[in-house]
Amino acid sequence: MYPDDLKYSKEHEWVRVDGNIAEIGVTVFAQDSLGDVVFVELPEVGTKIRQFDKFGEIESVKAVSDLYSPVGGTVIEVNSNTVDSPETVNDDPYGRGWLIKVELADIGQLDALMDSETYESSLE
Amino acid sequence: MTIVANPGDIDRRLLMDRSVPGRRAFTLPESDVPAQEMPDSSLLRDDLELPEVSQLDVIRYFSVLSQLNFSIDTNFYPLGSCTMKYNPKINDELASLPGLADIHPLQPDETVQGALRLLTSLQDDLGEITGLPGVSLAPLAGAQGEYAGLLIARAYHESRNDAGRTVAIIPDSAHGTNPASAAMAGLDVVTVRSDDSGNVDVEDLRELADDRTAVFMLTIPSTLGLFEPNILEITKIIHDTGGLVYADGANLNALLGLVKLGDLGVDICHSNLHKTFSTPHGGGGPGSGPVMVSNELAKFLPKPVARKTENGYVLATPESSIGAINGFHGSFSIAARAYAYIKALGLEGLRSVSENAIIGANYIQAGLRDKYNLAADRYCMHETVLSATRQKKRGVAGLDIAKRLLDFGIHAPTMYFPMIVDEALMVEPTESESKETLDHFIAVMRQIDDEINSNPELVHGAPHDLPVTRLDEAKAARKPILRWTADE
Numbered sequence: 001m002y003p004d005d006l007k008y009s010k011e012h013e014w015v016r017v018d019g020n021i022a023e024i025g026v027t028v029f030a031q032d033s034l035g036d037v038v039f040v041e042l043p044e045v046g047t048k049i050r051q052f053d054k055f056g057e058i059e060s061v062k063a064v065s066d067l068y069s070p071v072g073g074t075v076i077e078v079n080s081n082t083v084d085s086p087e088t089v090n091d092d093p094y095g096r097g098w099l100i101k102v103e104l105a106d107i108g109q110l111d112a113l114m115d116s117e118t119y120e121s122s123l124e
Numbered sequence: 125m126t127i128v129a130n131p132g133d134i135d136r137r138l139l140m141d142r143s144v145p146g147r148r149a150f151t152l153p154e155s156d157v158p159a160q161e162m163p164d165s166s167l168l169r170d171d172l173e174l175p176e177v178s179q180l181d182v183i184r185y186f187s188v189l190s191q192l193n194f195s196i197d198t199n200f201y202p203l204g205s206c207t208m209k210y211n212p213k214i215n216d217e218l219a220s221l222p223g224l225a226d227i228h229p230l231q232p233d234e235t236v237q238g239a240l241r242l243l244t245s246l247q248d249d250l251g252e253i254t255g256l257p258g259v260s261l262a263p264l265a266g267a268q269g270e271y272a273g274l275l276i277a278r279a280y281h282e283s284r285n286d287a288g289r290t291v292a293i294i295p296d297s298a299h300g301t302n303p304a305s306a307a308m309a310g311l312d313v314v315t316v317r318s319d320d321s322g323n324v325d326v327e328d329l330r331e332l333a334d335d336r337t338a339v340f341m342l343t344i345p346s347t348l349g350l351f352e353p354n355i356l357e358i359t360k361i362i363h364d365t366g367g368l369v370y371a372d373g374a375n376l377n378a379l380l381g382l383v384k385l386g387d388l389g390v391d392i393c394h395s396n397l398h399k400t401f402s403t404p405h406g407g408g409g410p411g412s413g414p415v416m417v418s419n420e421l422a423k424f425l426p427k428p429v430a431r432k433t434e435n436g437y438v439l440a441t442p443e444s445s446i447g448a449i450n451g452f453h454g455s456f457s458i459a460a461r462a463y464a465y466i467k468a469l470g471l472e473g474l475r476s477v478s479e480n481a482i483i484g485a486n487y488i489q490a491g492l493r494d495k496y497n498l499a500a501d502r503y504c505m506h507e508t509v510l511s512a513t514r515q516k517k518r519g520v521a522g523l524d525i526a527k528r529l530l531d532f533g534i535h536a537p538t539m540y541f542p543m544i545v546d547e548a549l550m551v552e553p554t555e556s557e558s559k560e561t562l563d564h565f566i567a568v569m570r571q572i573d574d575e576i577n578s579n580p581e582l583v584h585g586a587p588h589d590l591p592v593t594r595l596d597e598a599k600a601a602r603k604p605i606l607r608w609t610a611d612e
Contacts, residue, residue, distance in 0.1 A: 035523075036598030061597040062523075062540045086602060
């Protein structure tokens with residue numbers, strides 16, 4: 001449910017780091033709480049975001065929620081697949097349902113995030 | 125071919141699907157003007173699909189549609205935060221009187237003195253009920269009342285050369301319209317947390333409130349259906365920083381004759397006449413959201429404001445008015461209905477409205493608290509917020525419970541709001557309902573909880589017995605079909 005190789009925020013986003021590139025999405029818990037996702041709004045490539053700032057919106061049949069970036073940096077890629085087919089976020093939140101890729105501003109920011117075990121216990 | 129008798133069957137065909145070429149619903153009288161040369165036929169469109177049906181086809185189609193309506197006149201409608209109360213029919217009768225129904229907004233004041241007197245009297249009554257004597261009936265809905273109120277707050281600060289106040293502080297439990305209205309009014313929204321009891325976190329508020337605070341917006345009772353016990357301290361904190369307090373009056377149904385918002389330190393509020401004062405609601409209203417303010421702020425009210433003068437009743441523009449916020453004078457026929465309701469009940473009657481609304485909600489809460497978690501385990505006001513978290517652990521969500529209620533002829537409660545409550549089901553019975561109806565609702569909710577153990581599929585698949593069963597809401601949002609197309 002919560003892969004070991006990811007880091008997690010209390011706002012239920014995950015981040016997968018490869019070098020200085022961070023891939024970001026929402027967790028299984030988030031997509032399950034939201035219910036069926038019907039709309040995703042993502043920033044433009046080149047947007048600079050700060051850690052824990054809002055970077056987009058996700059709308060489900062229940063509610064509209066803000067997306068908060070677990071790390072700061074510059075957006076280098078967005079997954080337009082989730083905009084065209086929002087159900088991807090429900091179907092594969094850690095894979096095809098990733099949302100944005102960010103060039104990390106400061107790798108030290110990862111220290112403010114949770115590992116898989118800590119995140120899972122925070123959901124109890 | 126055998127035709128099977130099915131008296132309850134509904135003809136579901138759309139009007140387009142009933143179309144027969146050449147059939148028509150009207151006959152035009154013979155033309156009494158000379159024939160004109162027509163433009164070139166290439167200018168005419170022939171690609172529009174329009175239904176060709178008889179008058180009876182049209183009548184049957186819309187009559188059947190209207191019978192599918194779910195309304196307070198047919199069923200229990202405990203939609204939290206929306207106050208779906210019974211609207212006494214005398215309201216409609218009064219509003220239909222020719223002197224009220226057949227007048228025009230551009231008529232000179234001297235020809236509509238009765239109507240202006242009605243508006244003046246309603247303003248006075250709303251001022252008395254809320255303890256905020258400056259009243260404008262202009263706003264056409266609650267959100268417009270909020271918007272007007274926030275523009276008044278801005279105008280007040282600007283009039284004091286204190287225009288650096290650009291922040292609206294709003295609790296995390298607020299109606300979505302509050303931050304939206306604040307943003308529309310050009311204010312920056314800052315969120316204040318709720319504490320564990322569902323109240324505003326006073327310490328958090330104390331840190332957030334400063335000389336940039338234009339206004340603090342609070343729904344009273346809160347969206348959790350709770351009276352804010354720290355309200356006097358809260359209004360003092362805001363006033364000490366120089367800010368104003370705005371009360372969202374969506375839940376005014378709990379306060380009539382019991383509490384005046386002005387006495388609590390509120391400076392500005394709105395009331396949804398279509399909630400508290402029994403005017404049509406749902407199906408588009410029209411709504412009405414009068415804005416009420418303290419004497420000090422009355423000069424900023426949106427125009428027009430009805431007034432009694434030496435020369436009779438007039439529609440006036442307050443001295444430093446924020447201006448018009450829509451065409452004409454607000455929803456006049458709705459104001460007439462609210463006037464009828466207030467005058468029919470009087471102060472004692474209005475007080476008993478709120479008392480019974482509060483008793484009804486607490487009765488339901490007490491009847492369900494062993495089966496359903498409560499958002500806050502204490503006496504509620506006019507609505508109770510249940511949390512279906514225990515049911516969710518057994519695999520059935522709040523949504524499923526709401527859908528299952530439909531099978532019992534009960535409208536679904538407000539779901540998943542306030543957003544700070546997991547699996548929220550917000551139940552507002554209103555004062556209109558009898559003890560028998562409340563008992564029935566409690567029994568049904570308890571039975572649904574049992575069904576989760578005995579037959580969860582029954583709840584998952586609900587509703588079973590309505591013209592439309594479980595809808596694919598995700599597909600409806602992702603791939604909506606917005607227009608009729610001929611079968612390929």
